[in-house]
Amino acid sequence: MHIVAQYFLPLLDETQSWNKAHIYEMITLHDIDEIETGDVLGYIKTQADRDKEGDAMRQVIEKSPIHMQTHMLERVNEYEAQETIESRFVRAIDKFEPLVQVYNQTGKEILHKNYTTAEQSASVKEPYIKEFTVMYQYYRVIHQCMIDEGFFS
DSSP: HHHHHHHHHHHTEEEEEEEHHHHHHHHHTTTTHHHHOOOOOOOOOHHHHHHHHHHHHHHHHHHSOHHHHHHHHHHHHHHHHHHHHHHHHHHHHHHHHHHHHHSHHHHHHHHTTTTOOOOHHHHHHHHHHHHHHHHHHHHHHHHHHHHTTTTOO
């Protein structure tokens, strides 16, 4: 995600006004709940899974060194609130990056093994990526290539 963010930041933040430190900290921290829960596919995630993630996030922060906890909680709360351009950018990167990660033969096999459809993939990605026009254009091209090349069930 850090590399994808580095690629898109200058294309999207033309005035260089976004808080890059917050962006990179949120990228690092946004999924720390997965230390406890593991990763669950977005399109099969239930409200119970989301609740479990919230509990796990708090557990991981509470187990972190005391001098880091407040700062970690601030970034996680910023990410979860989705009120800043930086937090929405990180969420969009989080949704975009898996396409890059699975655009290979192994990824194709994983998508087939999970019976992932193009619609399922789009449903958890597009709502967050659309705000960022340049990234959304890249997303549409990659997604269509994956459809054309038989990545989805």
